[in-house]
Amino acid sequence: GAVVSQHPSWVICKSGTSVKIECRSLDFQATTMFWYRQFPKQSLMLMATSNEGSKATYEQGVEKDKFLINHASLTLSTLTVTSAHPEDSSFYICSARDFMSTEAFFGQGTRLTVV
């Protein structure tokens, strides 16, 4: 199956700093990428959907200025958490699909801890 690589797997940052998470499709062109946030033992909460070359569409309640999403190429999307605070600590997951695929393929996830 198609492979999505997410990096880093875990990151610790100081409060007030920014952190960037990368999501790459390794063997297909990801026309659409999704970013999710997952709290412990809960489902995936969609944060935003991005199509290559277009601005991301954010879900209601997600601060677009805090969670910057860039999908500049067909194989790379980035999520930047700006001015991170401890409440931003969470597990972030990306997924991707091309226009032909039925399912979405997921990255390994990133555990963000803000101290």
Place this chain on the structure above:
Amino acid sequence: AQTVTQSQPEMSVQEAETVTLSCTYDTSESDYYLFWYKQPPSRQMILVIRQEAYKQQNATENRFSVNFQKAAKSFSLKISDSQLGDAAMYFCAYRRFLGNQFYFGTGTSLTVIP
């Protein structure tokens, strides 16, 4: 908006036995896709099985099969000959035929008892 409901937060099964996880969904669409994803302790989401709504035949993948009841909007997952490696969170998901967004249920935590 589409909703996906998994009414079983936790399930357990004896190793080598069979277990069925339930999922219902709400939609006014006639064409759509349904999925079961597995999230093991590593938290990597893995596709287990998918079903196209226009196909009447239930999908099967080795030990995994679904019971798709379109009229009832029900999509259950049956795991046969359960193995320790099947222990995970299982998420049911829906996507419209021409849509991008995936709608996930709240998940069912499956424990496999040796």
